[in-house]
Amino acid sequence: xxxxxxxxxxxxxxxxxxxxxxxxxxxxxxxxxxxxxxxxxxxxxxxxxxxxxxxxxxxxxxxxxxxxxxxxxxxxxxxxxxxxxxxxxxxxxxxxxxxxxxxxxxxxxxxxxxxxxxxxxxxxxxxxxxxxxxxxxxxxxxxxxxxxxxxxxxxxxxxxxxxxxxxxxxxxxxxxxxxxxxxxxxxxxxxxxxxxxxxxxxxxxxxxxxxxxxxxxxxxxxxxxxxxxxxxxxxxxxxxxxxxxxxxxxxxxxxxxxxxxxxxxxxxxxxxxxxxxxxxxxxxxxxxxxxxxxxxxxxxxxxxxxxxxxxxxxxxxxxxxxxxxxxxxxxxxxxxxxxxxxxxxxxxxxxxxxxxxxxxxxxxxxxxxxxxxxxxxxxxxxxxxxxxxxxxxxxxxxxxxxxxxxxxxxxxxxxxxxxxxxxxxxxxxxxxxxxxxxxxxxxxxxxxxxxxxxxxxxxxxxxxxxxxxxxxxxxxxxxxxxxxxxxxxxxxxxxxxxxxxxxxxxxxxxxxxxxxxxxxxxxxxxxxxxxxxxxxxxxxxxxxxxxxxxxxxxxxxxxxxxxxxxxxxxxxxxxxxxxxxxxxxxxxxxxxxxxxxxxxxxxxxxxxxxxxxxxxxxxxxxxxxxxxxxxxxxxxxxxxxxxxxxxxxxxxxxxxxxxxxxxxxxxxxxxxxxxxxxxxxxxxxxxxxxxxxxxxxxxxxxxxxxxxxxxxxxxxxxxxxxxxxxxxxxxxxxxxxxxxxxxxxxxxxxxxxxxxxxxxxxxxxxxxxxxxxxxxxxxxxxxxxxxxxxxxxxxxxxxxxxxxxxxxxx
Numbered sequence: 001x002x003x004x005x006x007x008x009x010x011x012x013x014x015x016x017x018x019x020x021x022x023x024x025x026x027x028x029x030x031x032x033x034x035x036x037x038x039x040x041x042x043x044x045x046x047x048x049x050x051x052x053x054x055x056x057x058x059x060x061x062x063x064x065x066x067x068x069x070x071x072x073x074x075x076x077x078x079x080x081x082x083x084x085x086x087x088x089x090x091x092x093x094x095x096x097x098x099x100x101x102x103x104x105x106x107x108x109x110x111x112x113x114x115x116x117x118x119x120x121x122x123x124x125x126x127x128x129x130x131x132x133x134x135x136x137x138x139x140x141x142x143x144x145x146x147x148x149x150x151x152x153x154x155x156x157x158x159x160x161x162x163x164x165x166x167x168x169x170x171x172x173x174x175x176x177x178x179x180x181x182x183x184x185x186x187x188x189x190x191x192x193x194x195x196x197x198x199x200x201x202x203x204x205x206x207x208x209x210x211x212x213x214x215x216x217x218x219x220x221x222x223x224x225x226x227x228x229x230x231x232x233x234x235x236x237x238x239x240x241x242x243x244x245x246x247x248x249x250x251x252x253x254x255x256x257x258x259x260x261x262x263x264x265x266x267x268x269x270x271x272x273x274x275x276x277x278x279x280x281x282x283x284x285x286x287x288x289x290x291x292x293x294x295x296x297x298x299x300x301x302x303x304x305x306x307x308x309x310x311x312x313x314x315x316x317x318x319x320x321x322x323x324x325x326x327x328x329x330x331x332x333x334x335x336x337x338x339x340x341x342x343x344x345x346x347x348x349x350x351x352x353x354x355x356x357x358x359x360x361x362x363x364x365x366x367x368x369x370x371x372x373x374x375x376x377x378x379x380x381x382x383x384x385x386x387x388x389x390x391x392x393x394x395x396x397x398x399x400x401x402x403x404x405x406x407x408x409x410x411x412x413x414x415x416x417x418x419x420x421x422x423x424x425x426x427x428x429x430x431x432x433x434x435x436x437x438x439x440x441x442x443x444x445x446x447x448x449x450x451x452x453x454x455x456x457x458x459x460x461x462x463x464x465x466x467x468x469x470x471x472x473x474x475x476x477x478x479x480x481x482x483x484x485x486x487x488x489x490x491x492x493x494x495x496x497x498x499x500x501x502x503x504x505x506x507x508x509x510x511x512x513x514x515x516x517x518x519x520x521x522x523x524x525x526x527x528x529x530x531x532x533x534x535x536x537x538x539x540x541x542x543x544x545x546x547x548x549x550x551x552x553x554x555x556x557x558x559x560x561x562x563x564x565x566x567x568x569x570x571x572x573x574x575x576x577x578x579x580x581x582x583x584x585x586x587x588x589x590x591x592x593x594x595x596x597x598x599x600x601x602x603x604x605x606x607x608x609x610x611x612x613x614x615x616x617x618x619x620x621x622x623x624x625x626x627x628x629x630x631x632x633x634x635x636x637x638x639x640x641x642x643x644x645x646x647x648x649x650x651x652x653x654x655x656x657x658x659x660x661x662x663x664x665x666x667x668x669x670x671x672x673x674x675x676x677x678x679x680x681x682x683x684x685x686x687x688x689x690x691x692x693x694x695x696x697x698x699x700x701x702x703x704x705x706x707x708x709x710x711x712x713x714x715x716x717x718x719x720x721x722x723x724x725x726x727x728x729x730x731x732x733x734x735x736x737x738x739x740x741x742x743x744x745x746x747x748x749x750x751x752x753x754x755x756x757x758x759x760x761x762x763x764x765x766x767x768x769x770x771x772x773x774x775x776x777x778x779x780x781x782x783x784x785x786x787x788x789x790x791x792x793x794x795x796x797x798x799x800x801x802x803x804x805x806x807x808x809x810x
C-alpha cells in the first residue's frame with residue numbers, strides 16, 4: 001500500500017521492534033522499492049564502505065514483526081537506501097533502535113550500595129544454609145554462592161546475615177575486612193527491566209574510584225577486567241541481589257582469589273561452579289522463633305496453638321510473619337487467637353491462599369487511611385527508591401507528616417529503609433500496593449499524584465542545577481515554584497550529592513511518565529539536566545533522556561534537544577551521529593526562523609568538524625555562527641564562536657586571522673564582564689603567540705588564563721591552561737616547571753574524566769622526557785602510548801602524529 005505524501009514516514013513514536021518493523025514497511029512502501037531491490041542497494045552501499053554485507057534473509061526479516069533485537073547499523077543502511085541516500089534522516093532510525101533498547105533504559109541505571117543490607121535483628125533458623133555459605137566463603141579461591149527460593153523466604157536476609165558473619169572472620173580469612181558492595185539487579189521488578197550488566201559494571205567501577213573516562217564505551221569484558229584490577233588488593237564481598245538469569249550475573253563475577261559473590265534469585269541459575277543454597281519455608285519451630293523475636297516469648301508461648309496456626313496461615317514465610325507480627329504489635333489488646341480468627345476471616349473474604357498476600361492485606365488494613373493511601377501512591381513512583389519529598393508530592397501532604405508515615409510503613413515491614421532517609425518497596429509489596437491503587441484510587445486521583453510528582457522533580461532539578469551550575473542558569477528553562485516542599489541546596493556539593501542520588505529517578509519520570517501526560521516536563525528535564533549528566537559522564541543515561549525528549553518535542557524545541565543529543569553522541573565518540581543531529585537541528589531552526597538556534601547548530605557543527613580534522617568545514621560553520629550570534633545580539637555565543645575560530649585559524653597557520661578573532665573574543669568578554677570567557681580568550685591568544693614563536697608572550701597569556709580559571713572555579717578550563725602552560729615552559733627550556741604543570745594537569749584531568757586533556761598531559765610529559773638529555777626514552781614511550789590510546793579512542797587527528805612519533809622511537 002502506497003502512502004500519498006511527499007514526506008517520507010519516519011520512526012517517530014515507535015516503542016517496540018514491532019512498531020519499528022511497521023514503520024520500516026511504511027517507509028519501503030513510500031520508496032516504491034521491493035525488498036529484493038532494497039537488499040541489492042544495501043549490498044552496494046556496504047561494499048562501497050568496506051563493511052560486511054548482510055544476506056537477503058537478514059534484510060527481509062527487518063520488515064517482519066516478532067523481532068527481539070535489530071542491528072541498528074543495518075536499520076540505518078536500509079533507511080538510507082529507502083530515503084534515496086539521505087543519511088541525515090536515516091540516522092533517526094538508529095536513534096529509534098536506541099530508544100527501544102533504552103526501554104531497557106531503566107536497566108541502564110543502577111544504584112550500588114557500599115554495604116550489604118543490614119542483618120535482621122530477628123534473624124532465626126537457616127543454620128544449615130548459613131553454614132554452607134560461610135564454609136564455602138572462607139576457602140581459598142574465588143567463591144560464588146547462589147541462594148534460591150520462592151518470594152519472601154528471606155534470600156536477601158540470609159545473604160546479609162552471611163555477610164555479617166564473614167565480616168567477623170579472623171584476619172587471614174578471605175572475607176576478613178572485605179570491601180562490601182551490593183546491587184539490586186531487579187530481576188523480578190514489575191515496573192522496570194532487569195539491570196543491564198554494563199550499567200552494573202559502570203556503577204561498580206565508579207564506586208571503587210575508577211574514573212569514567214577509563215571505561216566509558218568499553219565492552220563488558222573490558223569493564224569487568226578494569227573492575228577486577230581496581231579491587232584485587234582487598235577481599236571483596238559482592239551481593240548480586242534478585243538476579244533474573246545466569247546471563248545477567250556471569251559478566252559481573254570478577255573471579256578473583258579473595259572474592260566472594262553472593263547471588264540471590266527465584267530461579268535456579270546455570271552457574272556450574274557455584275555453591276547452591278535452596279531456601280524453603282521456615283520449619284514450624286523456626287517460624288515460632290521468628291514470632292517470638294517479633295512479639296516476645298509471652299504471647300507466643302501463652303497461646304501456642306494460635307501461634308502455630310498463624311505461622312501456617314503465613315505459609316511459614318519470613319516476610320509474611322513479620323507483616324502479621326507488625327499488626328499484632330499495633331493491637332496490643334487483642335489476643336493471638338483473635339488475630340488468627342481475623343486472618344481466617346480475611347482469607348475467607350478474599351479467597352486468599354498465598355501466605356504472603358494474606359499477610360500483606362491483613363497488615364495493610366492495620367494502617368490508618370492516610371498511611372495506607374501513601375503506600376498506594378508510592379506504587380505510582382517509577383523509580384527504585386525515594387525520599388520524603390517525593391512521597392510528599394505524591395500524597396500532597398507536608399513532608400514532616402509524610403516522614404512519620406514512611407517510618408510507620410517501614411516499622412510495619414511494608415517499606416525497606418535505606419541509608420540517607422530513603423525507602424524502597426519490596427517487589428511483592430509494590431505489586432500489592434499498585435493493585436490496591438488501581439482498585440481504590442480513581443484515575444483522576446492517580447493522575448493528579450503523578451502530576452505533582454512530575455512538578456516536584458522538575459522544579460527540584462531546576463533548583464539543584466542553579467546551585468550546581470549557576471554560571472549556566474540562562475541556558476536552562478526557568479521553572480516556576482510549584483508549592484511543594486523541596487530539599488535545600490546550600491551549595492554546589494549539596495546539589496551534586498542530590499543529583500548523584502536522584503538522577504536515575506529524574507530520568508525515569510521523564511521517560512516513563514511524561515510522554516502521554518506532560519511532554520513539556522520531559523523536555524524541560526532534558527534541558528535542565530544536560531550539564532550535570534555531561535559533567536558526571538552519564539552519557540548513556542543522557543542519551544536515553546535526550547532521545548525521549550526528541551521523540552516528544554516539536555518545532556524549534558526539538559532542534560534544541562537535538563543539539564543536546566549531538567553533544568552526547570560526541571562524548572560517546574559518535575562524531576558522525578553528532579553531525580547528523582546538528583544538521584537536523586540546523587534544518588529545523590531554519591524552517592522555524594529561529595536564527596539563534598541556527599547559530600548554535602553552526603557552532604556545534606564547527607566544533608565537531610574540527611575534532612574530525614575538517615578544519616575548512618569547521619571554519620565555515622563557525623564564521624556563520626559568529627555572524628548569526630552578532631545579528632541576534634547573543635554576545636556570549638558570539639564570543640565563544642570567535643574563540644573557536646581563533647583556535648582553528650591558528651591550527652591552519654593563519655595567525656593574523658586567529659589574532660583578530662581572539663582579540664574580538666577578549667573584547668566582548670570584557671564588555672560582558674564574563675571573566676570565564678576572558679580567560680578562554682587569553683588561552684587562545686597565548687596559542688597564537690606560541691604558534692608565531694613568541695614563547696614568553698604565550699607564557700604570560702596562559703598564566704592569565706590559568707589565574708582566571710582558578711578564580712572562577714572552573715576546573716575543566718584550569719586543566720587546559722595547565723597543559724598549555726607546560727608546553728610553553730618546555731619550549732622555553734624550563735623542563736622541571738613544565739613537568740610540574742603537566743603532572744598537575746594529569747591529576748586534574750584524571751579526577752574530572754577529561755579525556756582530551758588527559759591525553760595532552762601524557763603527551764606533554766612525554767615531550768618533556770624526550771627533551772631532557774638525562775632521561776631515557778622508555779618512560780617517554782609509556783607516556784606516548786597512553787596518549788595514543790586515548791587519542792585513538794577519541795578518533796582525533798592527533799593520534800596519527802603521536803603514532804608516527806612512537807614509531808620513530810622504536
